[in-house]
Amino acid sequence: MPRIVRLLAVLSVLALIGAACAGDEGDGGDGGGTVEFPSGPPAAEDAGPLRLLEWAGYEIPEFHGPFAEAYADVELEYQFADAGSSFYQKLATGGVEADLAHPCSNWVTTFRDADLIAPIDVSRLENWDLLDPNMRELGKIGDHYWFIPWDWGYESLVVNTDVVTDVPESWADLWDPQYEGMIAMEDFSEGAIAMTAWAFDLPYPDLSDEDLEFIKEKLIELKSNIKLFWAGSTDLVQAMVNGDVGIGYAWNDQYAKIVDGGVNAVYTEPSEGRGGWVCGFVITKDTPHYDLALEYIDSAISAEVGKNAIDLYFLGHSNTESAGLADPTTVDLLGLLDSDIQGRTNFALPLTQEQRDKFNQIWSEVLAA
Amino acid sequence: MADTRRIPGGRRFGLILSAVPALWLLAFFVVPLGILVAWSFQPPGIVPGLRRVVTLESYRITLSAESYWRVLARTGVIALTVAVVAVALAYPIAYTLAFAARRRRNLVLTLALLPFLTSYLLRIYAWRLLLGTKGVFNEVLQAIGLTHEPLGFFLYSRTAVALVLIYVWVPWAALPIFLRLEQMDRSLVEAADDLGANPVRAFLRVTLPMSLPGIFAAFFFVMIPTLGDFATASAVGGASGQMLGNIIQQYLNSLSYPGGAVLSVLLLVTALIAMVIGAKLSGIRDVGDVRV
Numbered sequence: 001m002p003r004i005v006r007l008l009a010v011l012s013v014l015a016l017i018g019a020a021c022a023g024d025e026g027d028g029g030d031g032g033g034t035v036e037f038p039s040g041p042p043a044a045e046d047a048g049p050l051r052l053l054e055w056a057g058y059e060i061p062e063f064h065g066p067f068a069e070a071y072a073d074v075e076l077e078y079q080f081a082d083a084g085s086s087f088y089q090k091l092a093t094g095g096v097e098a099d100l101a102h103p104c105s106n107w108v109t110t111f112r113d114a115d116l117i118a119p120i121d122v123s124r125l126e127n128w129d130l131l132d133p134n135m136r137e138l139g140k141i142g143d144h145y146w147f148i149p150w151d152w153g154y155e156s157l158v159v160n161t162d163v164v165t166d167v168p169e170s171w172a173d174l175w176d177p178q179y180e181g182m183i184a185m186e187d188f189s190e191g192a193i194a195m196t197a198w199a200f201d202l203p204y205p206d207l208s209d210e211d212l213e214f215i216k217e218k219l220i221e222l223k224s225n226i227k228l229f230w231a232g233s234t235d236l237v238q239a240m241v242n243g244d245v246g247i248g249y250a251w252n253d254q255y256a257k258i259v260d261g262g263v264n265a266v267y268t269e270p271s272e273g274r275g276g277w278v279c280g281f282v283i284t285k286d287t288p289h290y291d292l293a294l295e296y297i298d299s300a301i302s303a304e305v306g307k308n309a310i311d312l313y314f315l316g317h318s319n320t321e322s323a324g325l326a327d328p329t330t331v332d333l334l335g336l337l338d339s340d341i342q343g344r345t346n347f348a349l350p351l352t353q354e355q356r357d358k359f360n361q362i363w364s365e366v367l368a369a
Numbered sequence: 370m371a372d373t374r375r376i377p378g379g380r381r382f383g384l385i386l387s388a389v390p391a392l393w394l395l396a397f398f399v400v401p402l403g404i405l406v407a408w409s410f411q412p413p414g415i416v417p418g419l420r421r422v423v424t425l426e427s428y429r430i431t432l433s434a435e436s437y438w439r440v441l442a443r444t445g446v447i448a449l450t451v452a453v454v455a456v457a458l459a460y461p462i463a464y465t466l467a468f469a470a471r472r473r474r475n476l477v478l479t480l481a482l483l484p485f486l487t488s489y490l491l492r493i494y495a496w497r498l499l500l501g502t503k504g505v506f507n508e509v510l511q512a513i514g515l516t517h518e519p520l521g522f523f524l525y526s527r528t529a530v531a532l533v534l535i536y537v538w539v540p541w542a543a544l545p546i547f548l549r550l551e552q553m554d555r556s557l558v559e560a561a562d563d564l565g566a567n568p569v570r571a572f573l574r575v576t577l578p579m580s581l582p583g584i585f586a587a588f589f590f591v592m593i594p595t596l597g598d599f600a601t602a603s604a605v606g607g608a609s610g611q612m613l614g615n616i617i618q619q620y621l622n623s624l625s626y627p628g629g630a631v632l633s634v635l636l637l638v639t640a641l642i643a644m645v646i647g648a649k650l651s652g653i654r655d656v657g658d659v660r661v
Contacts, residue, residue, distance in 0.1 A: 357414035
């Protein structure tokens with residue numbers, strides 16, 4: 001026994017030393033004060049390299065054709081992240097030095113509040129006017145745009161109609177006891193909390209503590225209908241194709257793969273509206289290649305690149321002209337030109353750090369319950 | 370007892386020998402453990418780096434969540450079940466290796482360890498093919514007419530987690546028991562036989578008690594790592610089979626290190642308590658102790 005006490009004592013001392021030695025690097029800026037666009041060499045005189053923090057698989061030439069043509073001498077250096085949190089972590093800890101990063105809209109406020117990103121001078125983006133106006137506004141904080149939307153997709157319910165005869169018509173229907181043990185939910189706090197807020201008509205994401213407590217109870221209640229939480233995209237596709245679940249909270253590209261796997265599936269249009277994700281580009285605050293970064297973004301949001309994003313990766317693209325150039329079958333399957341559905345879609349709103357902390361805490365408790 | 374184990378110059382040589390591993394452990398075990406504990410005293414939420422603050426706030430928030438105590442209890446029950454069953458299944462293997470396999474023991478041992486040639490994660494995923502709705506188990510049950518539709522509880526359940534973990538641990542659990550049986554003085558069993566004990570009685574009164582330290586070692590070999598497991602539960606556990614390790618992983622994935630650190634400390638303390646209780650129950654006060 002004394003050995004354990006000694007071990008704990010040693011650990012406590014180390015803990016205090018560790019805390020004392022640590023700097024205050026975690027403190028984010030308040031994001032206030034005057035905001036100016038960074039200055040740097042004009043793109044034509046900048047030899048790069050341009051450093052990108054990307055999702056793996058997004059470094060393909062088809063996604064930066066126009067840029068590569070105009071700036072053939074500029075090398076693109078890629079580093080990769082695999083989740084919103086890891087984009088944040090890599091930039092915030094300085095683990096990665098990048099000029100551009102590709103997080104999603106729900107993280108923009110956190111990046112800005114931590115003083116990691118620069119405002120984007122959209123007047124210098126030729127393709128800016130062609131972007132979907134709703135998605136454009138996701139990146140606006142105060143007077144400036146901090147995030148340029150690039151790829152997007154839906155989050156809704158994919159239902160195997162061979163197994164589920166009574167297809168849910170709303171998010172609220174998921175709580176119906178007839179779906180006991182039939183649902184695969186994404187292991188994603190924001191998605192689960194947003195879905196519950198829509199189902200019970202609560203104002204996402206500005207939820208009071210009472211709202212959050214209610215949502216937590218509701219999600220714990222929903223666990224009897226949830227068979228599994230999927231983390232990787234293919235986990236859901238496998239579970240649907242193998243018949244382990246009949247209903248899945250899914251992205252539209254997963255739906256396409258599930259149909260491809262031979263499942264008679266529908267991608268539902270819940271009465272509260274589908275969920276939607278939008279990812280895009282941010283420019284880091286201290287980049288020495290600001291103009292070049294703008295040029296890269298302008299190339300990425302061109303309809304030419306957008307067509308490739310749709311055809312190759314089944315993504316939606318922020319440029320309203322992209323879908324017109326892409327393979328009609330894909331566009332149709334994904335509903336990319338259905339402005340009615342898009343108009344009713346709840347695209348992921350940026351969260352503050354406080355909101356994200358609370359959401360994560362609730363979700364952990366739901367998983368544990 | 371201790372004196373008879375001393376060898377000339379052993380102490381100094383031992384110190385020299387252990388210097389490198391000790392430094393290794395200091396750098397990669399003790400210091401990280403200290404950092405972990407330091408994180409648990411940080412304020413809760415997403416923090417990119419350690420700050421110059423010490424607070425019990427993360428402990429207060431985390432330990433007051435009722436569902437964490439439930440998941441801890443569930444984790445404890447799974448670990449206990451897995452350890453008991455794995456040891457029970459491992460004992461016959463160890464016994465066979467020590468007393469029955471004779472010249473074929475190398476072959477038997479190799480066979481027992483063969484699964485380790487394949488990655489642990491791959492083997493977990495392979496279990497999905499066995500347990501799924503369209504998996505081998507369900508196909509067989511339906512083919513022989515025992516069931517008419519697939520049973521859903523094989524995969525994505527606590528049963529699945531326990532089953533896969535038992536499968537993984539049985540060969541490990543056999544090793545300490547085998548070593549114990551191997552070292553046993555066989556003349557004691559012969560003496561029991563000479564004194565008229567039948568084989569079952571000789572086993573229960575002589576072999577089994579002699580192998581107890583091996584059994585306890587095997588038990589903790591299995592139980593402690595199972596307490597902290599998360600890969601198995603996340604692959605086959607589903608919504609109902611989440612273990613404390615999954616919740617810790619959830620905290621780490623979302624960069625909420627302080628809450629994850631608190632739960633890790635909780636897990637560590639639980640494992641320590643389990644070991645102390647186990648040591649008390651088995652009467653082992655020293656690793657070399659043999660209590661019959």
